[in-house]
Amino acid sequence: MSALITVxxxxxxxxxxxxxxxxxxxxxxxxxxxLLGPNGSGKTTLLKVMLGLLQPDTGEVFFAGRAxxxxxxKVLARRIAYVPQIHREAFAYTVEDVVLMGRMPYHTxxxxxxxxxxxxxxxxxxxxxxxxxxxxxxxxxxGGERQLALIARSLTQGADVFIMDEPVNGxxxxxxxxxxxxxxxxxxxxxxxxxxxxxxDHALMTSDRVILMQQGAVVADGLxxxxxxxxxxxxxxxxxxxxxxxxxxxxVCMPVWxxxxxxxN
Amino acid sequence: xxxxxxxxLASLLVVxxxxxxxxxxxxxxxxxxxxxAGWRIFGLEQLHQEKAALVKNILFNxxxxxxxxxxxxxxxxxxSGGAFxxxxxxxxxxxxxxGVLAGASFGAALAMVLSKSWALVQLSTLLFGxxxxxxxxxxxxxxxxxxxxxxxLGGIISGAFFTALLSIIKYTADPSDQLPAIVYxxxxxxxxxxxxxxxxxxxxxxxxILVVIFHGRQLNILSMGEEEAQSLGxxxxxxxxxxxFFATLISAxxxxxxxxxxxxxxxxxxxxxxxxxxxxxxxxxxxxxMGALYLLLIDDISRLLFTFExxxxxxxxxxxxxxxxxxxxxxxRGWR
Numbered sequence: 317m318s319a320l321i322t323v324x325x326x327x328x329x330x331x332x333x334x335x336x337x338x339x340x341x342x343x344x345x346x347x348x349x350x351l352l353g354p355n356g357s358g359k360t361t362l363l364k365v366m367l368g369l370l371q372p373d374t375g376e377v378f379f380a381g382r383a384x385x386x387x388x389x390k391v392l393a394r395r396i397a398y399v400p401q402i403h404r405e406a407f408a409y410t411v412e413d414v415v416l417m418g419r420m421p422y423h424t425x426x427x428x429x430x431x432x433x434x435x436x437x438x439x440x441x442x443x444x445x446x447x448x449x450x451x452x453x454x455x456x457x458x459g460g461e462r463q464l465a466l467i468a469r470s471l472t473q474g475a476d477v478f479i480m481d482e483p484v485n486g487x488x489x490x491x492x493x494x495x496x497x498x499x500x501x502x503x504x505x506x507x508x509x510x511x512x513x514x515x516x517d518h519a520l521m522t523s524d525r526v527i528l529m530q531q532g533a534v535v536a537d538g539l540x541x542x543x544x545x546x547x548x549x550x551x552x553x554x555x556x557x558x559x560x561x562x563x564x565x566x567x568v569c570m571p572v573w574x575x576x577x578x579x580x581n
Numbered sequence: 582x583x584x585x586x587x588x589x590l591a592s593l594l595v596v597x598x599x600x601x602x603x604x605x606x607x608x609x610x611x612x613x614x615x616x617x618a619g620w621r622i623f624g625l626e627q628l629h630q631e632k633a634a635l636v637k638n639i640l641f642n643x644x645x646x647x648x649x650x651x652x653x654x655x656x657x658x659x660x661s662g663g664a665f666x667x668x669x670x671x672x673x674x675x676x677x678x679x680g681v682l683a684g685a686s687f688g689a690a691l692a693m694v695l696s697k698s699w700a701l702v703q704l705s706t707l708l709f710g711x712x713x714x715x716x717x718x719x720x721x722x723x724x725x726x727x728x729x730x731x732x733x734l735g736g737i738i739s740g741a742f743f744t745a746l747l748s749i750i751k752y753t754a755d756p757s758d759q760l761p762a763i764v765y766x767x768x769x770x771x772x773x774x775x776x777x778x779x780x781x782x783x784x785x786x787x788x789x790i791l792v793v794i795f796h797g798r799q800l801n802i803l804s805m806g807e808e809e810a811q812s813l814g815x816x817x818x819x820x821x822x823x824x825x826f827f828a829t830l831i832s833a834x835x836x837x838x839x840x841x842x843x844x845x846x847x848x849x850x851x852x853x854x855x856x857x858x859x860x861x862x863x864x865x866x867x868x869x870x871m872g873a874l875y876l877l878l879i880d881d882i883s884r885l886l887f888t889f890e891x892x893x894x895x896x897x898x899x900x901x902x903x904x905x906x907x908x909x910x911x912x913x914r915g916w917r
Binding site for chain 2: 364367368369388389390391392393394396397398400403406407408409410413414417418420421423425426428429473
């Protein structure tokens with residue numbers, strides 16, 4: 317299958333600081349891809365360039381064969397959804413209000429939410445098992461539920477590509493795992509997920525492919541078991557790890573504590 | 582009318598407007614009022630000729646314009662306040678955030694000192710309302726860091742600047758007639774409203790109010806953050822500038838008609854958010870009705886409570902401030 321999103325020779329800098337340096341990556345439809353790299357390695361910037369929120373200084377992003385900058389924001393919004401890190405500063409809209417925001421790209425200036433819009437939103441909430449939160453204020457549900465609401469909004473948007481910036485950030489362990497397994501389930505239906513993460517384990521668990529970034533450049537791109545190794549993790553983070561297979565159904569990335577000292581009992 | 586609450590507020594507004602028509606120093610008995618209405622609407626027997634002329638004059642040339650002005654000003658300030666609160670993701674901002682009220686006041690005072698022409702005063706009020714907002718946006722543009730925060734800071738600078746200019750005008754104004762005129766103007770009053778003014782401002786105010794209200798959906802999404810809004814297909818810049826333009830237009834027009842009337846644009850959206858929730862698609866129409874109702878009743882109080890008229894701006898502040906202090910405790914639900 318040909319690539320859905322292609323990032324070609326993309327460079328980007330904030331003022332004088334080079335954040336992306338000749339980045340070449342592509343994403344196929346239905347893939348779950350994790351972007352892994354230290355703070356400031358350019359992961360979030362790459363996501364924003366792919367969303368059209370930032371214009372690259374050099375290079376070009378293509379979406380379904382067309383240069384991204386020639387696709388109207390409204391049309392793009394029907395294909396690509398952005399799930400930002402959880403935020404708290406907003407007004408206390410109900411969860412349904414937030415999910416319904418996903419219908420924005422289908423509305424003209426004067427139109428109001430139709431019963432069809434509400435059905436689509438209800439179906440999305442049903443799918444993510446947050447239907448019972450419909451009338452609760454978005455600001456009063458848990459971080460995990462808020463993240464699910466944003467994913468429901470992306471479904472409501474009709475998007476098939478989900479771009480997520482550290483989706484598990486700020487969630488407790490249970491919610492992290494529930495969110496990741498939810499992502500896996502949605503991916504089975506052919507949706508594409510591109511997400512940044514700080515956890516090699518999460519990348520191993522969820523991804524079909526892992527992209528490692530360092531100082532604005534892609535340093536590795538491939539299957540999780542090929543990209544997440546002792547050597548690459550040390551190169552990225554200066555931490556010694558063991559990557560070990562567990563019960564034959566997965567791998568975990570485990571720090572080797574002795575290298576940086578453990579508190580003695 | 583999407584929700585029953587809108588219908589209720591609209592009905593209350595109609596009742597309050599009709600009731601306000603009967604209020605005033607000159608007592609128009611309900612009997613005469615009904616008789617006049619009967620004659621006008623149903624062609625029933627008319628009142629005595631002279632009396633009919635007097636009643637008609639009082640109702641349609643004096644009271645009705647003022648009632649319409651009060652409602653439109655209340656709605657304008659409330660809607661632009663509500664829209665700004667969503668736009669700046671902060672429930673504590675008021676329509677004056679970008680300096681429009683300070684600019685408009687300066688414009689009015691300047692023209693009062695330089696000219697005797699009422700038309701010129703009004704034009705200058707409107708013009709400097711826009712100049713002040715343009716100044717705020719200009720400051721934000723120069724630095725272009727995080728635009729919303731820079732806009733707020735630009736507005737603070739612009740507001741302070743035009744307030745200082747206003748002080749200069751006050752200082753140099755003739756203390757025997759110009760200075761009192763400026764000071765009274767700034768206290769806010771609807772006593773100068775006549776049919777002519779109302780017929781000129783009604784259309785732009787209504788259009789401005791409607792344009793802002795119709796941006797409810799966009800404002801909801803903008804209040805989630807700029808990038809999210811963009812990723813949902815919204816042209817953030819265009820929506821922001823459109824809302825700011827029309828909010829500035831209607832706010833400056835309120836100063837042109839009634840001087841400085843404070844606190845309405847802050848409190849009314851707050852109260853409405855507690856009643857209908859923060860969704861701007863329902864909130865903004867509700868603030869329009871509620872703001873109209875509020876200022877209409879406040880104007881009734883300010884012209885009837887004492888034998889002399891109290892400037893409406895003083896009444897809105899006196900009622901608004903303690904009320905705001907009271908609701909602040911509960912207000913968190915709506916926006917945290």
